[in-house]
Amino acid sequence: MELVWNQYCFKKTDLQAEKSTSTDVENDETAEENKKLCCTFCKTHVTDVAAGISINGQHTHTFSNPAGYAYTINCYESAPGCLNIGEGTHQFTWFKGYEWQIAICHACKEQLGWFFSNGQQFYALIADYISLEK
Numbered sequence: 023m024e025l026v027w028n029q030y031c032f033k034k035t036d037l038q039a040e041k042s043t044s045t046d047v048e049n050d051e052t053a054e055e056n057k058k059l060c061c062t063f064c065k066t067h068v069t070d071v072a073a074g075i076s077i078n079g080q081h082t083h084t085f086s087n088p089a090g091y092a093y094t095i096n097c098y099e100s101a102p103g104c105l106n107i108g109e110g111t112h113q114f115t116w117f118k119g120y121e122w123q124i125a126i127c128h129a130c131k132e133q134l135g136w137f138f139s140n141g142q143q144f145y146a147l148i149a150d151y152i153s154l155e156k
């Protein structure tokens with residue numbers, strides 16, 4: 023009886039391992055989070071909710087630029103719909119140690135936020151300019 027039980031346990035574990043590595047299951051699990059975020063101006067797909075990351079412990083940050091404009095930005099590990107323009111600079115950087123470039127929508131060229139890098143890189147996109155695909 024003990025032997026049968028052990029075999030049963032082994033088989034069950036084996037089955038679960040197989041299931042969790044199947045791509046079908048992974049797709050199901052990410053479907054909820056895999057919502058698209060689009061440029062508010064032209065509706066082009068820019069990034070995904072699932073690409074959201076925390077920088078310095080927060081996904082959302084609020085900063086003011088030297089001209090006094092306040093921005094609410096969200097951080098993403100990638101934004102395939104953005105183009106980075108200009109030379110990277112550390113001037114007035116919002117994230118210590120990171121240089122930044124302006125990030126624009128590749129389709130309509132409106133500025134959507136900034137690209138930061140210091141070896142690690144991420145996008146900080148202006149919350150008002152990025153909306154969930156409807």
Ligand SMILES: [Zn+2]
Binds near residue numbers: 062063064066130
């Ligand atoms: Zn656009």
